[in-house]
Amino acid sequence: MTSSSESKAIEPRETPPSEKLSLVTKLAFGVGDMGAGMTATIMVFYLLFFLTEVAGLPPGLAGTVLLVGKAWDAINDPIIGSLSDRTKSRWGRRHSWMLCAAIPFGLFFFIGWMVPDFGADIATNPWPWFWYYAIVAILFHTFYTCFNLPYAALTPELTEDYNERTSLNSFRFTFSISGSILALVMAQVIFGQIDDLKMRFVVLAGAIAVMAVIPIFLCVWGTEERYSSATEHGLSYFEQIKVVFSTKAFLFVIGIYLASWLSFQLTASIIPFYAQHWMGMEDPTPLAITVQGTAIVMLFVWSYFSRKLGKRMVYFLGMSLWIVAQIFLFFLPQGDRGFLFFLCFLAGIGISTAYLIPWSMIPDVIDQDELNTGERREGVFYAFMVLLQKLGLAIGLFMVGQALEISGFNHDLAVQPDSALMAIRVAIGPLPLVFLICGLILAYFYPITRKRHAEILKQLHERKGLPAPTCD
Missing domain, CATH: 1.20.1250.20 (MFS general substrate transporter like domains)
Known part of the structure; x- marks a missing residue:
């Protein structure tokens, strides 16, 4: 996967851009957002509880971990968006990012729910755990953006049809919301079967990670980018704002x-x-x-x-x-x-x-x-x-x-x-x-x-x- 500031202006493929999309394409595109819905829901409902009640971080430091993750998440969006626009790859400028980010996305989600042993008492010295979770949060949000932002940008690349784009988003958010509901149900089932708090979240995170990664590959397999080359030049952050x-x-x-x-x-x-x-x-x-x-x-x-x-x-x-x-x-x-x-x-x-x-x-x-x-x-x-x-x-x-x-x-x-x-x-x-x-x-x-x-x-x-x- 490479990017270039000297690539030619993008050209559409020969397929008529107003062509209606098949059900397989819509399903493949929609399922691509399922992992995002699952991981986001689990983090919203349980991450603060996990960091304080399971890992043992003080509430102030636990909240800071969330702040660090979200702050970096907001910063990296325009950067990765611009790089995605400029990418040249035989896999496509969006698909290549999704493929490379899928497994790291699942991996860092999983290890973010583990409690490492640093050979110290977290009550007296919580900093090793704080830095562990802060770094994992930065890495997770980086790879989340690396797959999810190019995925979202696929919408106009799959079709130019006014109504088909609305239909595509119907499939997308159906899978996203279904993923969030499935994640909540899985949490209730796993928590009801496992008494140990740490093991509850390890098992849940492992199951969610696997189920979140697979749909990304299905999405790449079932969709085809209309624009295969990069934009003519890249934009700085302030140029993007303009x-x-x-x-x-x-x-x-x-x-x-x-x-x-x-x-x-x-x-x-x-x-x-x-x-x-x-x-x-x-x-x-x-x-x-x-x-x-x-x-x-x-x-x-x-x-x-x-x-x-x-x-x-x-x-x-x-x-x-x-x-x-x-x-x-x-x-x-x-x-x-x-x-x-x-x-x-x-x-x-x-x-x-x-x-x-x-x-x-x-x-x-x-x-x-x-x-x-x-x-x-x-x-x-x-x-x-x-x-x-x-x-x-x-x-x-x-x-x-x-x-x-x-x-x-x-x-x-x-x-x-x-x-x-x-x-x-x-x-x-x-x-x-x-x-x-x-x-x-x-x-x-x-x-x-x-x-x-x-x-x-x-x-x-x-x-x-x-x-x-x-x-x-």
């Missing part, structure tokens, strides 16, 4: 995605507190499974309606239902669990559009950028899209933590003060509602409609001397 923030349509997508993703992260991070302290539920996992299970089914429903109504209208419909759910979550009486599950179902219908629509808008933005610049820079745009996803997670967790601390929340209390309960309800209702409304406003003004995208494709094909694209 590109993305001078592209008007991308700014709208950034806003739409960040608004919906931040709303989702706020809700996901506060739901355990809401379930336990407002609803009296010990385990919030059934609520998460209800939301994610509904989102899986609705991905294909929304993909169908997107063909009929367009991406923007589907986003309007989904967000409207999600807004209704968030409003009722604030007013829901204590202990009304039956209606709570209905609201989770309603929210899942809307959340599926947050997965589907912004990611299917990005390829259209890339086409417009190619029309303006003559280059395909998928890696740059997807890098900043992923960076914002991680930024949304960090902001969401920070906002929840600050709200709980200011309100007087105390985890040692069986019954929380009224101020803490109100903060929990505000964080699950009105606060996400504000972001969802902002997302709707931005979607209304999003400039690339289906008609505009057809015009972009027509001009691109005329420039390349290709037949005019077919449209539904």
